[in-house]
Amino acid sequence: MDxxxxxxxxxVLAVLTGICAFFFWLEKATRWRLFQYVPPLVFIYLTPVLLSNTGVLVQWMGVDREAPSSPAAGVVAMTPAGVIPTSSPAYDAIKAFALPMMLVLMLLNVDVGRAVRLVGRGVGVMLFGSVGVIVGAALGTLAVRQWLEPNAWKAYGALAGSWVGGTGNLAAVSEALDASGTEVGLAVLADTLLLLLWVPVMLASKRIAAPFARFARVDEDRVAAMDAAILADEREAPSATYQEYLYLLFAAFAVTAVSQFITQSITEFLTARKFVWPVHFSESTCRILLVTTIGIALSFTPLRRIVASRHLGMALVFLFMAQTGATANLAMAAEQAAPFLGGALICIATHGAFCLLGARLLRVDIHTAAIASAANIGGIATASCVAAHHKESLMPAAILLALLGYALGNYAGLMTAALCRMAM
Known part of the structure; x- marks a missing residue:
């Protein structure tokens, strides 16, 4: 350890949780417009990067770290270590427990049937967009692979997990792929910068509603019926009790324990017969897929009605991202940033083309198509903002689509990683 x-x-845990809490407090207390363009997640990731890479920063600034210490002369050698270490048992604990628990808590709120019932063909557009992310990531990798490190496919897999689902999927896919902090950093960078470009496009698309309706041959009666169904289905969420928090914690710990037991049993079975995990399928991959599948299954139980599950899950997401930042290699990330962003730009452009194709084939209006894309690329917060701008009655539908993305994100991210690895 450093x-x-x-x-x-x-x-270390105090520093990481303090960083998460500080930037959310700062956003709420100051209401700086900066946070509208650069979300707290970026600072929550970057601050541990800086704290654990002090030596690299000192080297970049031209300070001689090899100079001998001489307290008498007032000169003290800089060490390559940072304020916090790049490896710690605390990080291992977060990866082992916080990540799978977060997945379970996030997936409990998914209501597939309600999403299909209320949004209808909008789900289809979102699925088209998800396929666009997968295909686009593979095309982007092909285009820029000569400038990337051999493991950059892991970063594209994590990015695809985020762009189909959300930040939680980025974290889960990166863990399933054993991605380094550097590779996760590239995914976070592309996710943040390209989202800043994509959201204005989604907002501005409202202005072309009429010509788009002609292009997509929209059935206005179907749109009106969908709006009426959404308004009729609105419901007020009750507050969670401490008993319900205990139910959630039990479910999260139980699923984590079961998934670990199953993956360890499979590993022991393979080892006893002198087999190994397939190239594209490690023990981590198996564990994440198990947690995802069990979490989706639990969403069909009464646990789904506990609204606090998503909030508790998001808190763990940010803690995991802070831990990931602390393990990043700043120098390596800087070298690959430009070509990786180029590939990511191809990915998001392909996603947009697939959304247009889906809207055309399914005869979906621009409002629903924009929300479906925002639910893919940005998640709940972005989809809600786009819905509020386009048509406020679609905000519940936007949230449902984003939650559906969480259910799909891990599978899509791992599929993308496999394709990108073949493309490298």
């Missing part, structure tokens, strides 16, 4: 300024497990 000889960092803060190296104890409790100290």
């Amino acid at each position: 000889q960092a300024l803060i190296s104890s497990e409790a100290g």
Whole structure:
């Protein structure tokens, strides 16, 4: 472990949770417009990167880290270690427990039947968009592979997980692929920068509603019926009780334990017969897929009605992303940033083309298509904002589509990673 300024497990956890809490407090207390364009997630990831890469930053600034210490002369050598370490048992604990628990808690709110009933063909457009992300990532990898490191396919897999689902899927897919902090950093960078470009496009698309309706041959009666169904289905969410929090924690810990037991049993079975995991399918991959599938299955139980599950899950998402930032290699990420962004741009453009194709084939209006795309690329918050701009009655539908994306994101991200690995 690095000889960092803060190296104890409790100290590291305090720093990571403090970073998460600080930037959300800062967003709420100051209401800076900066946070409308650069969400707290970016700072939550980057701050641990800087704290754990102090030595790299010092080297970039031209400070001689190899100079001998001379307290008498007032000169003290800079160490390559940072404020927090790049490896710690605390990070291992977060990956082992916080990540699978987060997945279970996030997936409990998914209501597939309600989403299909209320949004109808909008689900189809979202599925087209998801396929566009997968295909686009493979095309982007082909285009820029000569400038990327051999494991950059993991970053594209994590990015696809985010662009089909959300930040939680980015975290889950990166863990399933054993992606390094550097590779996750590239995914976070592309996710953030290209979202800033994509959201204005989704908002501005409202202005072409009439010509788009002619292009897509929209059935206005169907749109009116969908709006009426959404308004009739609106419901007020009750507050969660401490008993319900205990139910959630039990479910999350139980699924984590079951998934670990099954994957360990499979590993022991393979080892006893001198087999190994397939190239594209590791023990981590198996564990994440198990947690995802069990979490979706639990969404059909009464646990889905506990609204606090998503909030608790999101808290764990941000903690995981802070941990990932602390393990990143800043120098390597800087070298690959430009070509990786080029490939990601191809990916998001392909996603847009597939959304247009889906809207045309399914005869969906621009409002629903924009929300479906926003649910893919941005998640719940972005989809809600786009819905509020286009048509406020679609906000519940936007949330449902984004939750459906969470259910699909891990599968899509792993599929994308396999394709991108073949394209490298």
